[in-house]
Structures are given as C-alpha cells and as structure tokens.
Amino acid sequence: MSSNDAMKQLSDEIAAQVYRDQRGDFARLLSFANLIDSAAPAPAPAAKAEADAGDRIGVWKLDPASGAFARDVAATADWAYWAQVQSIAASSPRKRVLFLGESVARGMFYDPGYTPAQVLEQVLAGALRERAPEVIDLARTNASMATLRRIAAQAERLAPDQVVVFAGNNWAGNRSYLGEERAYALATALRENGINGLRQRLETILAAEIDKLIDDVAALYAQRGVPVCWVLPEFNLEDWRDPKVYAHWLQGQDANDTWLALLASAETLLAQGDFAGAREAGEAMLALDRGDCATTAYLLASCSEGLGDHAQRRHYLEMARDASIVDFTRSYSPRITALIRELIARKAAQHGHAAVDLQQVFAAATGRAIAGKEIFLDYCHMTSQGIRLAMAAVGRQVLQQSFGQDAEPAALLEHAAWPSDADESDAHLLAAIHNAHWGQAYDVVLHYCGRAADKSPAILELMGIIVEIQNERLPVWMNARATELLETVSPQIKRYLFSMEFKCLDRLLLDAFAECCAQRGVDLASRLSALRLQGHCVDKLGSVDLLDPYYHSTSFSNQQFIDGGVNQHHDFFKGYEPVSQFCFISDDNRERTLSITLKSADGASGEHAELRVNGAPCQRLALTGQWRTHEVAVPASLLNKGVNEVAVVWAKPALDGAAELARIGRDIRQHAMAEIYPVFGHIYAFEARKDAAGRKPEFAPA
Structure with a gap:
C-alpha cells in the first residue's frame, strides 16, 4: 500500500469517527496524523491507574503470557519518544545496565539508527567480551524530572x-515545580531584590x-546495592x-535608559575592534542587570575573545546560557546550567555515586575549553564523535563500578562504532533544520547542510x-510528494519531518539549502523563488497578513500568536x-500598500515610529496611546521581486522600572504570565496589499 493510500484510509477513518462521535478513538487517530500534539498525551484516569499498578515500564507493559514487557499499543502515540524496541525481558542471565535519560541520551537526530545506548553496549562488549552486560535503553525524549523518577522506580523490577x-x-526549563503555593514567595523576592531576587x-x-x-533515585537503588553513574551533559x-533580548525591568531611576545607551555604545566600540x-x-551594563x-x-x-581571555569568555558564555531561567515569555532550548551541574556532582558524591562530566571529557579530547560543531549538532545533542567520546567515558565508569576493571578511553573508543x-x-x-x-x-545552518550533503548527495533531493x-500552508501529511517519502526515508527523518509543527517562510x-545545492551544481534557488511567488505573492493573494506568524516569525523564540495564544496578555503583536x-513577497516592483494599526507601548502621544522597507526609510508613523491606522503607499523604487523586508523602528x-516591577x-x-521585559510598541493589524492606498478610518475600534 502506498503512503497516499494509507493517508487516505486514515482520513476516511477520522471522518467516520467524527460521524459516529467516538471521541476516544478519534483522538488517537488525530495523534497518528499529527493533527494534535502528542508530545505529552494526557492519560485517561484508567490508563493512569494502570501505569501506577506495577505492570509497566515506560511504554512497555507486562505480557503475562511471555513474562516480558512488550510495547503497549495503547501508548502508540508515545512510542517515538522511546527506544524502538518491541519487548524487554523481565530477567536475563547477563548483567544489566539501565540507561536512563533525555533526548541527548536518546541520540536525537541519529535515533533509532545509532544511539548512545548502542554505543555503550559496544564499548562494554569490546572490553568484557563473554562477560558483556545487556544495556537496556530507557531514555526518553522530553523526559522531565518526574518522568525520570517514575522510570527509575518502574525499572527497578528489571533487577x-x-x-x-x-x-x-530539561530541568531548568520545566516549570512544573512552580505551584500556586510559591506565588507569594516569588513576588516577595521580586519586591525585595528585583529580577535578580x-x-x-x-x-x-x-x-x-x-x-x-x-535522593529518591539513590534511596531506590541503595536497597539492593546497585551502583549509579550520573552523566553531566x-x-x-x-x-x-539565544535570542537577543534587551534588559529586563531594572531597579533604579533611569536604569533601563542607561542600559540601552551603554549597549549602543558597546556595540559600536565592538564593531570598531x-x-x-x-x-x-559591558561591565557597566552588567552592574545594572546583575x-x-x-x-x-x-x-x-566577545570582548574577552577579542582580548584573548579564554577563561573569561567561557565564564560569560555560561552566564548567558544560565540567564534564561527568569524568562517565562520566550521559548528557550533545553540546557544544563552551572547550578544543575554543581548539584548533580555534589549530590552524586554525597551518595557515593560516580559522575562523568562531559565538559571535562570533551575538553580533554579536543584540547579546547569550549567544544563546538565537532561535538554538537545543536545546543546539547551530540555528533557521532561526541556520542563515542561520551560513551567511552561512561563505559570506563561502568567497568570500574560493576566489574572492578579499568581501561583507557582511547582503548574503549576502538570498540565504539561510527x-x-x-x-x-x-x-x-x-x-540544520x-x-x-x-x-x-x-x-x-549552512555548515550542517554541507556536512549532510558530503555524507550523502541524495540529501539534496x-x-x-x-x-x-x-x-x-497545509499540514505536512497533506503534501502528496512528502507522503511518498514514507516509503523511502529513514525513521528519524520520517519522525521529524512529519511532526514538524513550526511552519514559517523559513528564509x-x-x-x-539553496546555497548548499548551488555549491554542488544543483539549482534549487530558482525553484525556491518560484514557490515563494506562487504561494505567497501579494499580487496573487490580494493581501497578506503580516501578523500571521508564518510571515513574522523566524524561530520558536520570536513566534507570536495574535489570537490570544502564547506570550500574549492581549490580542495584538508586542514589539519586544x-x-x-x-516580510512579504511581491511579484514585481510596482507600488504596494502597507496598512498598519499601532500604538505606543507606554500610552504616550507625540512620538513617531519609522517604517522601513528593505532597509530604506519609507514613512514616519505618529504614535498615540490609542490605536491608529496608517495607510502607506510604498513606492516601486523600494521594492524587490521576491522577499521584501519590512521593519517598524519604535x-x-x-x-x-519601579512601576513595572x-x-x-x-x-x-x-x-x-509575568512579562519581565519592556515592550517598545504594539501592533493591532498589519497588512500588505496589492491595491493602491485607499481611505481607512484613522482610528481602529477600541
């Protein structure tokens, strides 16, 4: 059966379930089709009780007939987050190593073809031969602290x-530990010591x-004297x-104004060398934002790098990484912070557990204090070289803890496959995506594209x-050519591509992609230009809503949903x-109209915003404390065929700061939602139109 036929059957079944009003099965079908978010499926009460009944480990449920834990078909929507293993034996004559963790432990982007657990098993097998243990992969993508605690308890029955x-x-970004009972303590800390408090x-x-x-994990496995090794990412x-942010609300009169002036000066000086x-x-800014x-x-x-102070450079890069804990208004990538690293190391030592610190492992292997693209694919997920180095270090600890044997990392690396x-x-x-x-x-991004093409030219297609x-603008599964990929692509590509929720122009x-292809003699740029004109040209559509996240967002972090979605107190765009x-797409360089309804962020009148098109000033827009609509005729001389950049300079x-805190x-x-950053302006509506500017009401409805 082709992928298109399978998708047609799925669509027919969804329609039938709607007609029969069978909601339980309908929800599952929607999950299969990626029409609803299945990242954290909410179990029904009966399913939750079953999960706590002692007959399951993650997505594997005890099969009384075989005595093994088999993947539960009721948890199909969750299978992709776990190892692609059909069953786990309840017991084994071999020694067993449980491997728990998050997406970095899953080997995200390589999984399931190549995973850290597989490499660890190879390392141990090479060193121990007939005494080699079984490595049971229980890592789960998106695992929270609660997930780790639950899986550690469930997996104990595997002896x-x-x-x-x-x-x-995933610990710093998961705010599930913040309950209502802590609200007043947090507000008090803010009142007494600002954002730093x-x-x-x-x-x-x-x-x-x-x-x-x-403590819970230690107590669980101390009962049977099982050694534990923590791996510090x-x-x-x-x-x-991380996305560029401007200082949060600062304590002290004129502190935010001073910070902005210092930033402008520092960036100018940095550009001049x-x-x-x-x-x-920068140090004066640091004294303000702490x-x-x-x-x-x-x-x-950047200053430390220019001055050759590499230790200070790492210090400030870690400071930048760790600052995100106070920001509730943006999406930030997962990360281990200095606090989390110190706590794991200290608590591991307290309980007599081993600890493998990958910061030290990678520094020793590369000879550099800060590892980059040779070790990482993104913020924390590792390349195959990173996986091999990490698992060789973990393997050495397992050998020492459980087998009383030691080996040099270089020797263990010889057993780690590519x-x-x-x-x-x-x-x-x-x-790259x-x-x-x-x-x-x-x-x-271009680096990862190039590495992909170097390994397999077929990736260009x-x-x-x-x-x-x-x-x-349609879901991926409704693209006929994309669904054909189901027959040919790897599981990791299939999984990522068909669950890709972030849709934007992706400039x-x-x-x-186009440059990578051009470097290898393939013209993708022409096709890209034609598709943009065909699907998004204002000349064909008549008008384009620039507040649609498809046109204004370039990353998860700056995506705003203007219909009352994430990061929004009100139904309008906020200029952070x-x-x-x-941006908008135009087919030729004829005059176009931009219609914008905006107001000042502080309710004041008398100032102006500037509208720029492709970097050139176009028109000044009066700002007031009320919504005001401006119709701007953009002259042909400012427009490009294809993508046109539009900027509102507030x-x-x-x-x-005192009032905002x-x-x-x-x-x-x-x-x-606690918005800790200043907003520079508000936009209620923003549209690019094919037709010439017409008369519009000067003020939008309240």
Whole structure:
C-alpha cells in the first residue's frame, strides 16, 4: 500500500469517527496524523491507574503470557519518544545496565539508527567480551524530572546491576515545580531584590527539586546495592546563541535608559575592534542587570575573545546560557546550567555515586575549553564523535563500578562504532533544520547542510522536498510528494519531518539549502523563488497578513500568536525589540500598500515610529496611546521581486522600572504570565496589499 493510500484510509477513518462521535478513538487517530500534539498525551484516569499498578515500564507493559514487557499499543502515540524496541525481558542471565535519560541520551537526530545506548553496549562488549552486560535503553525524549523518577522506580523490577542516568538538560526549563503555593514567595523576592531576587528564588526552588530527585533515585537503588553513574551533559557554548533580548525591568531611576545607551555604545566600540572600551561599557551594563540578561554576557564574551581571555569568555558564555531561567515569555532550548551541574556532582558524591562530566571529557579530547560543531549538532545533542567520546567515558565508569576493571578511553573508543553515512547525513540535515528553527546563525545552518550533503548527495533531493513543504500552508501529511517519502526515508527523518509543527517562510533555512545545492551544481534557488511567488505573492493573494506568524516569525523564540495564544496578555503583536521585523513577497516592483494599526507601548502621544522597507526609510508613523491606522503607499523604487523586508523602528518608550516591577509582582500573585521585559510598541493589524492606498478610518475600534 502506498503512503497516499494509507493517508487516505486514515482520513476516511477520522471522518467516520467524527460521524459516529467516538471521541476516544478519534483522538488517537488525530495523534497518528499529527493533527494534535502528542508530545505529552494526557492519560485517561484508567490508563493512569494502570501505569501506577506495577505492570509497566515506560511504554512497555507486562505480557503475562511471555513474562516480558512488550510495547503497549495503547501508548502508540508515545512510542517515538522511546527506544524502538518491541519487548524487554523481565530477567536475563547477563548483567544489566539501565540507561536512563533525555533526548541527548536518546541520540536525537541519529535515533533509532545509532544511539548512545548502542554505543555503550559496544564499548562494554569490546572490553568484557563473554562477560558483556545487556544495556537496556530507557531514555526518553522530553523526559522531565518526574518522568525520570517514575522510570527509575518502574525499572527497578528489571533487577539491574548498574544504573546510568544521563540527564539535566530539561530541568531548568520545566516549570512544573512552580505551584500556586510559591506565588507569594516569588513576588516577595521580586519586591525585595528585583529580577535578580526572583531568579535566586527560582533557583532555590529548582535546587530543592533536584536534591529530592537524586535522593529518591539513590534511596531506590541503595536497597539492593546497585551502583549509579550520573552523566553531566555539556552545552554548546561555542556556537549556540539565544535570542537577543534587551534588559529586563531594572531597579533604579533611569536604569533601563542607561542600559540601552551603554549597549549602543558597546556595540559600536565592538564593531570598531575596541574590545577594551566595549568591555568597560559591558561591565557597566552588567552592574545594572546583575548577570540576568544574556545580551550583556554575550557582549562581554566577545570582548574577552577579542582580548584573548579564554577563561573569561567561557565564564560569560555560561552566564548567558544560565540567564534564561527568569524568562517565562520566550521559548528557550533545553540546557544544563552551572547550578544543575554543581548539584548533580555534589549530590552524586554525597551518595557515593560516580559522575562523568562531559565538559571535562570533551575538553580533554579536543584540547579546547569550549567544544563546538565537532561535538554538537545543536545546543546539547551530540555528533557521532561526541556520542563515542561520551560513551567511552561512561563505559570506563561502568567497568570500574560493576566489574572492578579499568581501561583507557582511547582503548574503549576502538570498540565504539561510527554510524552509516546515511545516518550521518540524516542527522546533519535534521540539525540544520533544528538550528534554523531555533534562530541560529546562517553559517551554522549552512555548515550542517554541507556536512549532510558530503555524507550523502541524495540529501539534496530531500532539501528540495522540504522547500516545497515549508512553502505550503497545509499540514505536512497533506503534501502528496512528502507522503511518498514514507516509503523511502529513514525513521528519524520520517519522525521529524512529519511532526514538524513550526511552519514559517523559513528564509534562512531554505536559503541555506539553496546555497548548499548551488555549491554542488544543483539549482534549487530558482525553484525556491518560484514557490515563494506562487504561494505567497501579494499580487496573487490580494493581501497578506503580516501578523500571521508564518510571515513574522523566524524561530520558536520570536513566534507570536495574535489570537490570544502564547506570550500574549492581549490580542495584538508586542514589539519586544526596538525594531520589529516582517516580510512579504511581491511579484514585481510596482507600488504596494502597507496598512498598519499601532500604538505606543507606554500610552504616550507625540512620538513617531519609522517604517522601513528593505532597509530604506519609507514613512514616519505618529504614535498615540490609542490605536491608529496608517495607510502607506510604498513606492516601486523600494521594492524587490521576491522577499521584501519590512521593519517598524519604535520610538523609545518611557521606561519606569519601579512601576513595572510592581506590575510583575501582581501578575505572579494572580498566576498570570509575568512579562519581565519592556515592550517598545504594539501592533493591532498589519497588512500588505496589492491595491493602491485607499481611505481607512484613522482610528481602529477600541
């Protein structure tokens, strides 16, 4: 049966379930079709009771007939997050090593063709031969602290001889530990010590949760004297950059204004190569934001690099990485922080557990204090070289703890296989997509594209198909050519591609695809240009809503849903930066109309925003405290055929930190989304139109 036939049958069954009003089966079918989010399926009460009844481990349920744990068909939507293993024997004559963890332990992008658990088993088999243990892979993508605790308890019935826990990336970003009972404590910390006080209280709460998790795991396996090894992940400090943010609300009169002025000065000095002068301005910024703003830390890291101070560079890059814990308004990639690293190491030592610190492992292997693209595919997921180095280090600890044997890492590496070229190519293509969708730099995305193509030229055809998918507004499974891929692509490509929820014009990613193809003699750029014009040209559509996230978002972090979705108190676009960026596609360079309804962020009147098209000033827009609509005729001389960049440059609003910190405290007490950053302006509607400017009401409805 072809993929199209299978999808047609699925669509017919969904329609039949709707007609028969069979909601339970209907929800499962929607999950299969990726029409609803199945990342964390909410179990029915009966299913939850069953999960706690002692007859399951993750997605594997005890089969009384065979005595083994088999994958439960009722948990099919969750299978993709676990090892692709049909069953796990309840017992084994061989020693058993439990391998628990998160997506980095799953080997994200390589999984299931090549995984850390597989490599660890190869390393141990090479060293121990006939005494080699069985490695049971219980790592789960997106595992939270609660998931780890539950799986550790469930897996104890497998009678393990060794436990390896490779986790810590998902702990800082998971706010499930913040309950209503903590709201007043957080608000009090904010009132007493500003955003830094809020951060300290958040870290105190998180530390208590981590302490409890490690204590629980230790107590569980201490009962049978099972040794435990914790693996401390490393973060890609060299290449990964979080979205640029401007200082959160600061304490002190005019503090935010001063910070912005210092930033402008520091960036100018840095561009001129005056690293000492830029550092001086950056240190003044740091005195104001107290290390809670990544932009300051990144700036100081660049200064340290220019001055040749590599230790300080790492210090500031870690500061930038760790600042995200206070930001509830954006999406941030998973990460291990300095706090989490210190806690795992300390608690492991307290309980007599071993610890493998990948920061040290990678530094020893590469000779550099900061590892980059040779070790990482993104923020924390590892290349095959990173996986091999990590598992050789873990294997050495397992040998010491459970077998009383030692071996040099270099000797163990000889037993660690490399992935196939096909798996390597797929992993790097997925890394390119993932980096682009997390807002990383063009040269980083292009690097992973190039590595993918070098390993398998056939990947260039897949790039062309993804160009088609991202230029359609329909779900991936409704693209006829894409569904044909089900017959040919690897499981990891299939899984990622058909669950790709982030849809946007993807200019950076698709341009990188086009350049990668051009470097290898394939013209994808012409096809990309034609698809953009065919699907998104304002000339054909008549008008384009620039507030549609498809046109304004370039990453998970800056995506805004203007219909009351994430990060929104109100139904309008919020400019979190001094310049808000949008785009539209035009077929030729004839005059077009931009209609925008906006207002000032602080309710004041008398200032202006500037509308720029492709970098050139187009029109000044009066700002008031009420919504006001402006119709702007964009002259043909400013327009390009294809993508046109539109920017709204905001006037600086009044920045009253004292009033805003009080507002944040009220939000926390009322369990509302706490927006800790200034907003520079608001946009109610923004449209690009084919027709010439017409008369519109000067004020939008309240």
